[in-house]
Amino acid sequence: MIVSIDHLLNCKSVKWMESAKGQGDIIISSRIRLARNLRDIPFPQRLNQTTGEECLQKIKDACQEEMPAALHKMEFTGFDQLSVWDLRILVEKHLISPGHAQSNSAFRAIILNEDGSLATMVNEEDHLRIQCLLPGLQLASGYDLAQQMDDYLESKLEYAFDERRGYLTSCPTNVGTGLRASVMLHLPAMQMTGQTSQILQNIGQLGMTVRGLYGEGTEVAGNFFQMSNQITMGQSESEICNHLQAVTEQLVEQERLLRERLQVDLKYQLEDKIGRAFGILNHARMINSTEALALLSDVRLGIDLGILSGIQANALNTLIVAIRPAHLQKCAAQEMDAIQRDIKRAEVIQEQIKGIK
Amino acid sequence: MYCEECKQKPAAVHLTQVFNGNIMQSHLCEECAAKKGGFMFDPGNKFSIPNLLSSIFGAGCNAAPTPPTELDGCPNCGMTFNDIRQTGKLGCSECYKVFEQELEPTLRRIHGNSQHIGKIPSRGGEKVLLRKQMDNLKTQLQEAVNREEYEKAAGIRDNIKDMENKLA
Numbered sequence: 001m002i003v004s005i006d007h008l009l010n011c012k013s014v015k016w017m018e019s020a021k022g023q024g025d026i027i028i029s030s031r032i033r034l035a036r037n038l039r040d041i042p043f044p045q046r047l048n049q050t051t052g053e054e055c056l057q058k059i060k061d062a063c064q065e066e067m068p069a070a071l072h073k074m075e076f077t078g079f080d081q082l083s084v085w086d087l088r089i090l091v092e093k094h095l096i097s098p099g100h101a102q103s104n105s106a107f108r109a110i111i112l113n114e115d116g117s118l119a120t121m122v123n124e125e126d127h128l129r130i131q132c133l134l135p136g137l138q139l140a141s142g143y144d145l146a147q148q149m150d151d152y153l154e155s156k157l158e159y160a161f162d163e164r165r166g167y168l169t170s171c172p173t174n175v176g177t178g179l180r181a182s183v184m185l186h187l188p189a190m191q192m193t194g195q196t197s198q199i200l201q202n203i204g205q206l207g208m209t210v211r212g213l214y215g216e217g218t219e220v221a222g223n224f225f226q227m228s229n230q231i232t233m234g235q236s237e238s239e240i241c242n243h244l245q246a247v248t249e250q251l252v253e254q255e256r257l258l259r260e261r262l263q264v265d266l267k268y269q270l271e272d273k274i275g276r277a278f279g280i281l282n283h284a285r286m287i288n289s290t291e292a293l294a295l296l297s298d299v300r301l302g303i304d305l306g307i308l309s310g311i312q313a314n315a316l317n318t319l320i321v322a323i324r325p326a327h328l329q330k331c332a333a334q335e336m337d338a339i340q341r342d343i344k345r346a347e348v349i350q351e352q353i354k355g356i357k
Numbered sequence: 358m359y360c361e362e363c364k365q366k367p368a369a370v371h372l373t374q375v376f377n378g379n380i381m382q383s384h385l386c387e388e389c390a391a392k393k394g395g396f397m398f399d400p401g402n403k404f405s406i407p408n409l410l411s412s413i414f415g416a417g418c419n420a421a422p423t424p425p426t427e428l429d430g431c432p433n434c435g436m437t438f439n440d441i442r443q444t445g446k447l448g449c450s451e452c453y454k455v456f457e458q459e460l461e462p463t464l465r466r467i468h469g470n471s472q473h474i475g476k477i478p479s480r481g482g483e484k485v486l487l488r489k490q491m492d493n494l495k496t497q498l499q500e501a502v503n504r505e506e507y508e509k510a511a512g513i514r515d516n517i518k519d520m521e522n523k524l525a
Contacts, residue, residue, distance in 0.1 A: 166473025
């Protein structure tokens with residue numbers, strides 16, 4: 001197997017999980033996704049053996065040539081070289097989507113750079129889905145990096161582009177810029193004070209959608225929300241990113257206000273909740289992932305507010321991923337049923353949070 | 358009215374969500390609403406994207422003309438407009454040309470707009486880029502004329518002529 005993907009499969013942390021400066025306590029990560037397709041070749045769900053092979057080969061060939069240094073040793077890996085477990089690990093690390101891992105297309109591949117900040121899915125819903133994932137609020141730098149990959153691929157491949165419609169995509173919800181910018185937010189105070197439903201309605205009116213931890217169709221867990229732009233056409237890329245950034249900053253401000261209010265008005269209840277969460281995580285013999293995510297969210301809030309200390313934010317980011325089923329089984333180097341996973345999960349968490357006071 | 362979740366207690370929380378023009382209503386009891394954390398998002402049932410899309414393509418789309426028959430599929434990939442309606446997806450880049458008229462109201466419905474502004478690929482997009490540059494120059498020309506900077510305006514006019522020759 002190729003070195004770079006091997007490393008990304010085995011490492012604990014990829015780029016987006018690193019500690020971020022500034023608003024890193026509330027904004028976990030930023031993601032930019034550009035949807036691109038090759039001219040005349042049918043979109044992924046309409047590929048047959050001939051067109052599928054042609055499509056995959058063209059993209060593979062484009063990756064064989066020397067890439068700009070900024071793209072950090074990009075490597076192409078066909079899914080025929082990866083096991084089902086590898087794919088699950090990549091999903092849990094947010095490098096590919098659940099849909100990409102589950103699709104039965106024979107023409108899937110992933111183009112990854114060394115630190116996992118650039119991950120281009122091949123033949124997911126579109127021929128190319130260039131993704132850039134960075135820690136904290138970094139939409140502009142994310143777009144910049146994704147754009148460099150886009151420019152490189154575009155210099156080698158003929159894109160499906162129309163003057164009026166922009167970049168043509170399989171689903172009309174992505175056509176135009178093909179850009180989906182998103183941020184992953186941790187909003188426990190908003191959730192505790194029951195404000196999320198109202199805020200969510202307002203967000204919808206601002207042209208944003210909110211999804212769960214793993215994107216489209218996934219549930220909101222552990223107070224983690226993924227917010228992204230809804231409209232991809234009729235706005236420029238920078239407008240889309242700036243708009244998302246502005247809405248994000250407002251949400252962060254709101255979350256901070258609520259956290260302050262909680263600390264004043266409900267000091268003891270808040271400390272009790274955080275202390276109990278820490279207690280359960282520290283002493284549970286087995287724990288399922290929903291409960292673990294909810295309690296880790298409380299502990300994270302405790303760290304952010306200075307009620308608890310002794311762990312870095314990136315260790316908590318790593319834990320969000322380390323407690324998912326595929327990572328647990330990789331860590332244990334064996335297949336496990338739900339009960340075995342719950343036991344292993346409790347162990348992994350306790351190992352990681354043992355420094356917390 | 359009973360709660361949609363537990364179906365036992367009376368519904369006390371009524372939520373109306375508007376999603377791309379589709380109205381969704383939920384009725385829950387206080388407990389079930391609290392369990393949802395005041396956060397009404399259940400992508401499993403009603404918020405299926407393909408369902409939503411086919412509804413956008415399909416009924417209620419009164420501006421859309423009668424869809425072409427099965428025989429009028431896309432010559433490049435064979436997709437018909439009915440297929441697109443059912444799957445919510447297009448078959449290939451050519452479909453955008455073949456079904457241009459049918460797609461127009463759909464795109465407006467989704468994006469509130471059907472004209473791309475934003476990045477243009479440098480390859481295959483040369484003419485588009487030139488045209489955009491020319492539009493910019495025309496604006497500059499108008500501005501120069503308004504400011505009575507005729508020398509500058511003449512320079513800009515020459516540039517525009519050059520570009521027109523390249524485009525021809």
